[in-house]
Amino acid sequence: MLFIKAVVIGCSIAAPVGPIGLLCIQRSLKRGFRSGFATGMGAASADAVYGLLGAIGVAGVALSSPSLAMILKIMGGAFLVWLAWGIARDMRKPLSESKEEMSAAAARDFLTAFGLTLSNPMTILPFIAIFAALDPLSGGHDQTGNTMWLATLTMVAGVFLGSAAWWLCLSGTTSVLRQKMSVSFMHTVSSVSALAIGAFGLVQVVSGVRAVL
Template structure:
């Protein structure tokens, strides 16, 4: 019974951490509209795997990994910021076509979508800090035994995956009601937002380098 409660906590935590609309959420929405729900889901699924990895570090309290992440936070921000800017430019410049969307199979670049979500989340040190803060707030982490920690991590994976499945399927439900003009506007807005995230990450990296 205790394990079920821990699993439910993990699901809630995974869902809550994945749900705020950030770079991956924007990409998931856009790719669902352009290439279908599976493409959008796999983009988010990459983030879910990264969330699970960071959740495991927080749940098991792996001090060596935590020290490494904190010690290389600036490098992660630099790489993540550059990656975000590249994706932002490509997104902004893409011109959608409703007919092309309908002709494009969902199998297009699933792996690319997965790797984008995985890479962007892994290079965001705020993810691990969010897990540590939330785990501490709930009194989790160091007090868990190995079975409970494993159960919690499984819950985080399920909760995060559930969010990305919900988002991609929800967007797919209204996909064919959106015009080419609206999609072009979405590309521009998404590109600008991703660029802002990228510039923020680079700014944080520059601050870290200056303070070193």
């Protein structure tokens, strides 16, 4: 039951449309399922890292340094602006790529999504609340350390798989629809994605700078 709850929560955390969701959609349209799913898996992997930190209580250490959190926030916002510029720049490139180019792109898409998600330390907050709510040790206080670690890893694995399932559905659906869309429509989607992602980034940079000042 703990694992199933964690899967549902992982899917729920990934589902709201934000910068990563827009990136997943844009890349699925541009390069197909492999690129979109790699983007989602990068985010899911970063969520798993923060989930593990939240589960074992390291979250308090990360959140005890507001200045570090703000620096990461500014860096993440700047990274979003850079990604938006890259999307706009690549809009007119051909949609077809070689297998080698697709493999390199998928690896790059995974790493950028992973880094972008990790650049927002506040991502850890929902995991703290989630793991506190699930309370894997509620069955008693005489459980062993091994039992505690098993429960922790079960929750983290469930959150990861739930998040991955959402990205699988999103990238799969988008890549299927890609076959029925005109090139001009996909360029329009890329333009809107670039503007939205750039706006996310600018807002994050401005709010981070204001907090520091």
